[in-house]
Amino acid sequence: MDSIRLKIDSRADQVALAGRCIHALSKVVVGERAAFEIELAACEVINNVIEHAYECREGNDILIEWIHRDGELQIDVHDWGRAVPADVLFSPLPDIDHGDVTNLPEGGFGIGLLNALSDRVEYRTDEDEGRNTLSLFRRFDAAGISR
């Protein structure tokens, strides 16, 4: 198993740093397209942490673990903020009625993208440490082809 840890501050301008690292690491394993999808899913998680767990307050830690094991990539995102209700984390992408511009959704895509781009998502809270962890998993075959 290979793994690496990244720590960023809870600021929107820091998300790109983590995203670029995740992309570069993942690209070696699963290629460009899946690496982009994993980066996008991870960035949505990190944005969600900043907005909801830390309520846009800077100065809080976000710890990201990139883990590669046989046939699977796992990204863990840890925070020490407010836990997110589990039902929110498993929402699908919103329905789009492309003929009804007035009522197009402007939000609600982030969690839907996370679920669409991951093979599995898990969320847990360690009450003793006050730590929330979201794990996203992406499987790939022996040739590095993801889904």
Added chain:
Amino acid sequence: MKLTNEEKRGVLVVRVENERLDAHIASDFRQAMSDHIERGHARLVLDLVAVNFIDSSGLGAIVAVLKKLGGKGALVISGLHDSTLAMFKLTRMDRVFSLYDDIDAAVTAVSG
């Protein structure tokens, strides 16, 4: 955030010069585009050729700009790459926005 603006045949072409249209700049982007609309620009091309990453906040901001037009005018997109096009397809926004390979094709479509 950096946007460059150019008027072509009555169409305002706005190019996003950042590599990422994401939560970090989405609010500023939305405001800048809203300002253009409030100044009377109703036919717009959003050129994303310099952008290689769009997250849900960036996409939401683009949708907000379209809604700001209120059905009076047009907002089309040019210059998507594979990664940014994938974002539009994943969210089915490729059915909402007209997408063009380059600025000239987009301006021709909108200039009417």
